[in-house]
Amino acid sequence: MSATMNYLDGNAAAGELSRIFATDLTSAEGQCANCAAKMRFAESHLYSHCPGLVARCALCGHVLLRFANVRGRLFLDLRGMTYLRIDAAKQEEASN
Ligand SMILES: [Zn+2]
Numbered sequence: 660m661s662a663t664m665n666y667l668d669g670n671a672a673a674g675e676l677s678r679i680f681a682t683d684l685t686s687a688e689g690q691c692a693n694c695a696a697k698m699r700f701a702e703s704h705l706y707s708h709c710p711g712l713v714a715r716c717a718l719c720g721h722v723l724l725r726f727a728n729v730r731g732r733l734f735l736d737l738r739g740m741t742y743l744r745i746d747a748a749k750q751e752e753a754s755n
Contacts, residue, residue, distance in 0.1 A: 665706070665708070666704040666705055666707075667704075667707060668702065668703070669700045669703040670685050670701045671707060672685065672707075672724075675726055675728070676726065678728075678733060682747075684700050684743065684745070685699070685700050685701040686699060686700070686701065686749065687700050687746070688700075688743075689740040689741075689742065689743045689744070690740060690742050691716040691718070691721055691740065692721065693721035694716060694718055694721065696718045698718075703715060703724075704716075704717055711726050712724070712727075722739045723739040723740050724736065725739075
C-alpha cells in the first residue's frame with residue numbers, strides 16, 4: 660500500500676454492513692450526491708482506519724457512506740448517495 664493509496668475498495672465493508680443489511684450491498688449501484696457518478700458500491704474508496712468506516716466516491720472523493728459501531732449501537736449515514744439500487748433478483752440467484 661503506497662502513501663497515496665490509504666484506502667481499501669468498498670468490498671471491505673461487506674462484513675460490517677452485513678450487521679444491518681441482510682443483502683450484500685457491495686454489488687449494489689449507488690449514485691454520488693455530489694458528482695452524480697453511478698457505480699457499484701464495491702468501487703468506492705473505503706477508509707477503515709478511522710472510527711468506523713467511511714466510503715468515498717472514487718471520482719470526486721465525496722463521502723458516500725459513514726458507518727460506526729458505538730458500544731453495540733450501529734450508526735449509518737447514507738446522505739452522500741442520491742440512491743442505492745439493489746438488484747434483488749441477482750441477490751436471490753446468488754443465495755440459491
Ligand atoms: Zn462523486
